[in-house]
Amino acid sequence: MENITLLIGIVIVTALVFDFTNGFHDTANAMATTISTGALKPKTAVAMSAVLNLVGAFLSVEVAATISKGIVDESGIRPEIIFAGLVGAIVWNLLTWLAGLPSSSSHALFGGLIGATIASVGMDAVHGDAVVMKVLIPAVVAPIVAGLATVLATRLTYRLARNTDPEASAKGYRAGQIASAALVSLAHGTNDAQKTMGIITLALISGGALGADADPPLWVIASAGIAIALGTYLGGWRIIRTLGKGLADIQPPQGFAAQTGAAVTILASSHIGFALSTTQVCSGAVMGAGMGRKGGVVRWSTAGRMLAAWGLTLPAAGLVGAGAALLADQGDWGVATVAVLAVAVCGAIWLASRRKPVTHDNVNELDTADAEPAGVVTTALQAVAPPPAGPVPAPAAAAHREPERAPAAATG
Template sequence: MELAFLLFISIVVLAIIFDYINGFHDAANAIATVVSTKVLSPRIAVIYGASLNVVGALLGTQVATTIGTGLVETQAVTSQVLLSALVSAIVWNLLTWFKGLPSSSSHALMGSLMGATAFAAGSSSLHWDKIIEKVIIPTFSSPIIGLVLGYFVMVALYWLLHKVSLPIVNRWFSKLQIISAGYMAITHGANDAQKTMGIIALAVATYYQTPFHVSAWIIIVCALAMGLGTVAGGWKIIRTVGSKMVKLKPLQGFAAEATGGTILFLTAHLGIPVSTTHTITTSIMGVGSAQRFSALRPKVVMNIMAAWVVTLPTTFFLAGGLFWLMQKCFTLP
């Protein structure tokens, strides 16, 4: 019983660490554009984004429920499964952060959970219908929606404002972009922090043998961990998303954040754990391509898309391998 409790505590601590890393890894999702357009200084932007990430994380548990009960059979989840999944997701997040690639923390966590569970109890322990509906289809559809919607929002703004002088447009949208960045930060917190809530709630249900439930303490701890992680920054990824991929002005930054935030608001409400990284990045791509397709930097875009493609399968097998290794080396409850 003592070892089981220590494992439970270890899982909770690792989940909080993952949430913190998610905060600085995905800080770019909320504040990259507002920093790159120089509307806010980096220091003020991270504090602003972190505060609203916390607010967003307190707004619901639909995504947490999907992570905890929708992807895998809860009976197949053990301490070894959760440990393997969390270590795998943390390793992938740190690796892509070090490389400055805005890969998906959400896909890293979901791929790891599915991989560890499949290696532990077989592929039948995965809810394939829900995985297709809430992971695979959104993996491809949310970036496409972000790209297309970002393009048309930008075209519409160009059409509405084509007679307004550029200095006035920049002055207006320097103010409006503060609002859109806040909107993006809230929806980012509502989507991403809930994924860790789902893992911790699953650990509680596994250890205490109780029904899955996201308690208030889990919500508060995950919200604060993500907020602190966002304060820590993640400047390599902010630089990639905010300036390397396409140069943005306040108008373009507003369009990208409004597009990405709206997609995340709707998916969080529906309990769909989409990648916030994919959503805002493709929104930026869509906005940039509305200026001209040559505004996009193909090499940077291809590197980002390659990271997207490999995240789910890599973390699936990484977590599976870690589970196999743990099973061979240790006898754990």
């Protein structure tokens, strides 16, 4: 019994570590466009997001129930399996953070848990219908819905503001961005913090500390909220740079439209218990904002790398989780070995990130190698719907367009 209690404690700590990585991995969802347009200073933005993530964690437990009761059969799950699944999720989170790719922490968690369960118990312990209905379908539909809604919202926003002073309207939209970013942060807390609550609850159920149909205790809710808030305050600056500057050129009206559309989608999914990826929703909204403005830029090569990461997340985290589960099933020495290997891999990733650090000081600066050209699709869209003529003098306009051409010449 003492061994089981110790193992559950290890699982809880590992789950909170995952929650911490989820926080800094997903800070970009709420704050990337707010930071890139200058609506808030970087450190102020992440501090506000952290507080609202903590508040949001207390608003609902529907998503937590989806994880603790819906994805796998809790009656056949042991703490070792949950621990292995969490290791798979943490490793994938850190790898995609190192690459600056806004992949799904949610799908990393699901993939790790499913892979570990299959390796240790078998396919029968995974509720395939729940995975399809509450994970895979929302993963496909949500970013498309958020993207299309943001395209329409962006076009409507520019149409309504076409006769207003651009400088005055930009100030108003920056204020709107702050409000919408706060809403996204609140929504993120109601959705993503609950995933860790569900994992910890599942561990407590598997160890006999809670009944089979128990909801997360208050201390679980509080600890998960605090962990994700701390991670959010740390700031995942690499992913903030990609989503705020590397994916599309975002102006304040676009940022306001993108964040509002994303927040509505996330809050609606939390209400009905869909554990969707806030990363995919917010990324889809940013791409929609880029396409919604005449002459807007979407860097499709960056989008393609993101889509590849999304597709790899479930299987990659699942493979790591499965390998960790096979090792953890060997007994105490197996669990210890998994823990040591996980710490070593995470340390190596952190050391690699120090070679070219991204901080709040340089988050809005793109290197020449990172400032990719708009691509064929965006060029075609601009030919059909060119940007409206503005008061910007020709030399200034040419200078503004130069960063989009220079990388093409360098890579050609």
